Amino acid sequence: MRTRVLSGMRPTGSMHLGHYLGALKNWVRLQDEHECFFFVADWHALTTHYEEREVIGQSVYDMVIDWLAAGLDPDKSTIFLQSRLPEHAELFTLLAMGTPLGWLERVPTYKDQMEKLKDRDLATYGFLGYPLLQAADILIYKATYVPVGEDQSSHVELTREVARRFNHLYGRGAGFEGGVAAALAKFSKDDQRYYDKQRKAFGETGSQEAWAKGEALVRRNAAALAAGTLPGGWSEMETELLLGHLKGGGRSVLVEPQALHTEVLKLPGLDGAKMSKSYGNAVLMRDDAETVTKKIRGMATDPARVRRTDPGDPAKCPVWHFHVSYSDKNTKDWVQQGCKSAGIGCLECKQPVIDAVVAQQKPWRERAAALMAEPKKVHWIVENGTERARVVARQTMKDVRAAMGLDY
């Protein structure tokens, strides 16, 4: 089975180059290696923008068009809309029952965002709880990897704690011990002894090697039993029981995910601050060539270069950061030399960036134009993805309800 990747984005409307380089580019790559779920986190947008109903609706499909334009392939990735899946809200509610308030108050983004978004009243229950909603988004798909920016690490960490606590509280329900024994009895005597040995080693020393060996053994036997190569039959539940027992806890009803941080080059905005549509300093993925040219020609440069004859320092210039992402070595050397010696002018320096950005956008603009001409197709892609996601979300909720004793 391929490992599962899940990530979401708030609908902020048309995406800009920072979104592409910081996240989307990575998503497009991941869909070839993993089973990927990508969703529009429209409820999350409401945690801060609960007063603005129109903005969100418009932004959803603009954002999805850019995802598809960038190369997300609906045949490879499941693309869906959070608010169409009430299962997320159900899991959020159930997890909320046992989540200590302190865990949420301590999430660093909570205080940060309160500070930053002073013009909004964020003393709401939804805003405090939003990392837990994110935990539900992740756990409901039993995702292994969650590609997110560093700023979201604490949310993935919270998700892990929530999963661990859930498994501890509810993973040992009736039949846990018996289930473990029955599953293990399907292994050869040698493998049973090997499993016990690794379990003991992991319990005593926390050895990652013991954990890895034990897990590999379980997965190998599970595959053989499920395929019928070994007699006895097998279910996914039995894998969860044995892995839970190996860890010394209950059954892993919910899976602890890992954050996936990929090295990304930060692209500043036109003025050198963080690129953001709301700061008016962004180059949009779908800007046309003329707009791109105008925007980049107007970009801030090293303030020391007042006149053409004043030398500058690329390290102090946002244009340089664009070269880092968009130019080859020769061009970068040319910039370094030419800037420091006042051999080139800033407009001259910006031209290769303009050319590279326009070239990169060409396929995006073409794909986006085709999709905009067929809005129904975009809706259909999202509907279809949502139904695929629903199958997984429903199954998890069945397990969760049963584990909590809510299956009466």
Ligand code: TRP
């Ligand atoms: N909180 C994320 C953000 O603001 C978006 C998000 C919501 C998300 N749920 C998620 C990301 C689940 C990864 C996984 O950017």
Ligand code: SF4
């Ligand atoms: Fe920036 Fe290029 Fe001008 Fe140097 S020459 S200040 S790197 S735009």
